Amino acid sequence: MTGDPYQVLGVPRTASAEDIKKAYRRIAKTHHPDLNADPEAVARFKAASAAYDLLKDPEQRRRYDAGEIDEQGQEQVRARYSRAHAGGPFGGGPFGGGPFGGGPGASDPDLGDVFADLFGHRGGARGFGGFGFGGRGGGMDRRGEDLRHALEVDFLTAARGGRMDLMMPDGAKISVTIPKGVRDGQQIRLRGKGGPGLGKGAPGDAYLDITVKPHPVFRREGDDIHVVLPITLDEAVLGGRVEAPTIDGPVSLTIPAGATSGRRLRLRGRGINGGDQHVELRIAMPATVDPQLRAFFETWRKDHGYDPRRGMMG
Template identity: 55%
Template sequence: MADDPYAALGVSRTATEAELKKAYRKIAKADHPDLTDDKAAHDRFKAASAAYDLLKDPDQRARFDRGEIDAQGQERAQRRYYRDFSEAQGNPYRGEANYGDFSDVFADLFGDGGAAGGRGGFGQGWQSGGRGGARSFDMRGQDHRYTLEVDFLTAARGGTTRITLPDGNVLDVTIPAGTRDGQTIRLRGKGGAGMGNGAAGDALLSVTVADDPDWRRDGDDVVTTLPISLDEAVLGAKVEADTLDGPVMLTVPAGASSGRKLRLRGRGLKGADGRRGDHYVELRVAMPPVVDDELAEFIRGWRAKNAYDPRADRERGGR
C-alpha cells in the first residue's frame, strides 16, 4: 500500500467515513481484478483496499494520524538507545561498563519473547551461532489486511467466494451465514512470511456487503418488496415470494394495500446468538400495463356508489 492511505483513496485527511466508503467503492468498481486484467488497476485496487481497511476504523485512523502506526497498520519502531537505558533513573548498571543483563532491552525491542531467555541470554527466539554468538531470531510474520466485497445474498445465506492474494495464490474463502458489513474474516497463515522459525502472519479480510436492489437489511431482519396485481389486492390470493431459504407460497389478504407488510417468522438473517430474524414482505399493488375500456367503465360505476377518500385521515392529522 502507498505510504499515504488518503492518497491511495484520493481523499483529503478530513474526509468523512461516508466519503472514504464512496471513494473506495468507486475504485473497486473500476479496478477490481475480476473486472480488468490491467496490472496497474490491480495495484490501485490493492492499495485502495488496504487504505480503506485502515482508515474506516476510527481508532486505527487516529493512531495513523498521530504517527503511532504506519500505513500497513504496524507499530512504528520507537528509536531507543542503550545510553538512554543505561542512564535511566534507578538502573543498577547506570554509568558502569557492566553488561550482565540485557533482558529488558530486548524485551523492549522484540517483545516479551526477546527476554524469555532470562539473565545473560537472548531468549528463545535467538539461534546460537556457536561460541556464544547470536546469528538470528524467530519472529512471526506480519498480518496483512484486505477488503473483500461480497454480494448481499452470499453474506446473508453464507457461501464461498474466490479471491486472489497479491502473491498470486488463489483461495476459496468461506463466508459465514449472516455476515455483516465490516465483519473480519481471518485466514490463518496467509499473511507475511515469518523470520527464522517464526510462523507466518494472518490475512485479515474486512467484509463489505454490497447493496442489493431487491433486499434490505434491518438488524437481523430482511425486507423485500412483492408486486401484486389489482385483482389479487382486492380479492386476496396465494402468491410466490422469494426468501433466503427459497420460494414460499404467501397468503395475500383480501383488500391489501401497497405498503402493507407480511411477516415470515424466523426467515431472516442468522444473528450472533445463532437465532434468525424475520422476513418482512412489503406489498406493492401494480396496475395492469393497459387500463382498457371495460376496466375503466367498471371503476367509474363502482366509484359512483362507493367513493372514498384514502387521504382523509392524513389531512385530519395535519390540521
C-alpha cells in the same frame, strides 16, 4: 511497498486512523485483484495494503514518523548506529567502548541487545543469540505481519453463507468460507494467510473487511428480511395465492381479500438465522387501462364511491 505510505494512500501525515482506513477501503474497492485484473491496479492494491498495514498500528506509525523504521517497517540501521555509537569503527563506533578502547569511564556495549533490538527481540541471554556467535539462538524468529483486505460479498451469499474464490496480494488464489448471516462491516479471519514469518516464526493472519452489496429485492434489518411485493387490482380486491420471493427461493403466500398498499404480512422463520421475512403489499396498476376496466370503474364509482382521505384536512 515503495514510497511514502501517506502518499500511497493519498492522505496527509496528519490524517486520523479513520481517514487512513477509509482511504485504504476506497482503493481496495476499485483496485482489488478480484475486481480489477489490470497489473497496474493489482500493484496499486498491493502498495496500499502494505501502506495500511504500516500505518494502522499506532506504534508502527509513530516509529515511522520518527524515522526509526522505513516504509517497509525495517529498522533504520544507519541512523540507529550513528545515534548510539558515533565515531569510527574502533573509536566510539559500534565496537568503540570497553575492551576495544574508548577512554576512561567507557563501558562495554551490550552488543547482544543492540542486535536483538534491531530485529525485534530484547531480553533473554546476552550476546549474539541467533547469529551463530553463541547465546541461546532464535533471535531471528518472528511471526509474520497480519494483513487486511477488503472483500465485497453479494447479498444472498452473505445471507445464506457460501464460498468465494479470492486472490491474495501475492497472487495466490484461495477459497474463503463466507459464514451464514455475515454482516456489512464484519471481519473474517484467515489464519496463517498473512505475511510470512521470519526464521521459524509462524505466518501472520489475514483479515477480510466485509462489504455486503445491496439487493434489488431484499433489505435486511437485523436478522429480518423486508420485501415489497406488487399485487394486481383483482388480487387486492378478491384475494388469492401468489408466489413471494425469499432468500431461500419462492414460497406461496395468501393475499387477503380487500388488501391495500402498505399492508404487511409476515413469513415466520424466512429471514436469516431464524429471523422473519416481512412482506409489504403494493397495488400495481396495469401498464395500460383498457376501456373495459375504465367503464367498470366509472359505473362502480357512481354507486360505491368513497373518500379514503376523509379527516386528513382537519
